[in-house]
Amino acid sequence: MLIVRDCMLGVSRFDDFQERLGISRNVLTDRLEHLVGHGVLDRVPYQDHPVRHDYRLTEKGRDLWPVLTTLRQWGDRWQADDGAPVTLEHRVCGQPTTAIQVCSACGERLDMRSVRARRGPGATRRPASELAVVAR
């Protein structure tokens, strides 16, 4: 997740990941391979002699942005005693922004209490995800 976060901040090169994350080259190599193997990152050559690669988020990787953003916002709210280390500015309106969840159907705000869980088409194959009896 820290590698994906760094990619979202513009990092793409092995040495830059290593310096920022402070992990060994072996561990970093394994994790980058894992992310490439799972289709989260693409490896793109930027130099031939010797061959060097940029690591870039795929569409699947970029689609993790809402997950990292909501997690970061949760951490900023509940764990960051010194304040948020990173804030976001919306390029469109130019204002500081946080991500708010709204309903894809009506546009009103969504939170835990405003939604009801339903069994989906993939429910039967994953018994651990069976719905509990919800009584609120």
Next chain:
Amino acid sequence: MLIVRDCMLGVSRFDDFQERLGISRNVLTDRLEHLVGHGVLDRVPYQDHPVRHDYRLTEKGRDLWPVLTTLRQWGDRWQADDGAPVTLEHRVCGQPTTAIQVCSACGERLDMRSVRARRGPGATRRPASELAVVAR
């Protein structure tokens, strides 16, 4: 995270978590203690002889809803070959819903490319979160 997810689906009792998650009682006890210790769950007695507890999400725990929801949606989009095991219905409009991220300032849709990262007030104490040179 699976315990928190189950809480969001209405599970609150030890035996129900255990049955759904299929983990040992010792491991489950440790994880529940961990979540209570970090203020994500509250332990509320519901019976005296013997004492039994419900585990309920605190405000901090409920605030993880956007994280789990965006993670679930990512999994549904990229990993769920059989379809989503759980879908959500918005109680307000009655429609099937997915959570969309919008800007807290202007209400327009947010994604990775529409935001710019800025150093926040807590940046200096967490060097690993220093911003990269962003060149897109």
